[in-house]
Amino acid sequence: MELANPLAALRSVHLASSLTVLRRISRRAPSALPMNKPVLKLSTRTIACIAMLLAFSLPARTYAQTLARPGWVGSGMTAQTWFKHAVLYRVDTRTFAGAAGDPEGTPGTLKGIAERLDYIHNLGVDAILLEDLAPSTGATGTSPIEPALGTVDDFDELSLQASRRNLRILLTLSHPDPALARYWLTRGVAGFYLPGDAGSPAVAAIRKLLPSFVGQRILITDGDLSGNAGRAAANELQLDPALLKLPAAPSANAAAGLRTALEGSQSLVHTGSPAIATDAQGLPRSAGRFASPSAERDAAKMIAAVLLLNRSVPVIYAGQELAVDSGMAMMPWGKPPVAETEPAVEAATPAPVPPPAAPSPSFVASEHYVPYVAPVKPVKAAKPAPPDPATAAGQELSPSSVLSFYRQLIQLHHGRSSVRDGDEVLLNYDGANALVWVRKTANPSLTNPPLVVVCNLSANPLSLPLKTDLANLHLRGSFLRSVLNPDTQKVSMDLNPVVLPAFGVYVGELRY
Secondary structure, three states: OOOOOOOHHHHHHHHHHHHHHHHHHHOOOOOHHHOOOOOOOOOOOHHHHHHHHHHHHOOOOOOOOOOOOOOOOOOOOOOOOOOOOOEEEEOHHHHHOOOOOOOOOOOOHHHHHHOOOHHHHHHOEEEEEOOOOOOOOOOOOOOOOOOHHHHHHHHHHHHHHHHHHOOOEEOOOOOOHHHHHHHHHHHOOOOOEEEOOOOOHHHHHHHHHHOOOOOOOOOEEEEOOOOOOOOOOOEEEEEEEEHOOOOOOOOHHHHHHHHHHHHHHHHHHHEEEEEEEOOOOOOOOOHHOOOOHHHHHHHHHHHHHHHOOOOOEEEEEHHHHHHHEEEEEEOOOOOOOOOOOOEEEEOEEEEEOOOOOOOOOOOOOOOOOOOOOOOOOEEEEOOOOOOOOOOOOHHHOOOHHHHHHHHHHHHHHHHHHHHHHOEEEEEEEEHEEEEEEEOOOOOOOOOOOOOOEEEEEEOEEEEEEEEHHHHHHOOOOOOEEOOOOOOOOOEEEEEOOOEEEEEEEEEEEOOO
């Protein structure tokens, strides 16, 4: 096992010492023991277990992620794998968020990401995939991190805070280097994305290195769709880049290309675990590739369904859950709404005291004179403007926003058995420019019905009869019942026909 830090080295020494002492105790001759005392006989396995308990009884505070925490899937203490059904959130540090107090427009930093971890956690993702942090070519210094992005201490703090929220940190290594990979693994990184040739000697060396570290450390490599690739390692995801290129511009038949790409991605199931992404650094945003600017938010929801309700591991690129357009330089956080305060009260001004009148013989003056006070008029404070709906703060308030839609689909991805473990059947509706697929378990039932997803990829309304094709799959049903909140879509939808607006999407379970 790798020694991740000096504390690990100390534990190793302690472990060796404990083993030595216990072996000596177990081998003491009976004559050397006091009379009437039983001889202590310990098996090798018992000695090892006791020594491990002694060694790891050392108090510790590690700054890296606790990847071996009991109860955390993929800790190495359970048979479950955390990444098979994970949702990854890919972040470019430079464009994500600046730290509190930084001037507006300042490039993002690792501190900025750490301050936004609650947002990422509330989104429901399982891991953060950071773009390469390496210094630019020609930079001086020994830090493995670009100085403008932060320090190693900043990374350690980010890693620690992410671990407390059950978020793993993955790192992109644009130029795979086994020595650098070893360094980051000792700091708790849960794995790497290694773009390029998955069969290079450097990638092979890193692949061999991962099992020597505690916890399930993974690799993400670019998938080979040639059909000549061998089976990937058990801890490896194969990222299919095909969806990153679709479509180059809004197309009259985008469904055909998208369906073909998804079928190709599913072929990776035979050689490993596929992953898909529609957005990445340096590429136009997918919503703008599929739709005109006026329809980008609707297209963003359709793309969310493609990512999160398919069989592959989805990789969300930061900002697409807000339908950010390609011209946005920084993540649009916006300002949270200001709580309305009580109306201000206008101060009352006492009326001037009139001069006392001459007393009459029948008038007795009061001891206290109370002046007249005019009624008080409340001054209504100006109502604060609502946050911009294009920002994260604005979309937090709307149950029909793109952000809310992503959160609902991520819950389905994790919690619905037909999505998590079920089969996937893609139907051919290319002629209608529609993408339709079914997710179902091996034995669909009333309590676990198939899930049907219908996406309209055109700028025109869609009317699509589905009942016959679903019956050909031996699936019984007459309508779809929504699995999302009613602010997002209709509660139910007839199968003959399914009617959707331009770039609309419907997610429902098959019912009869």
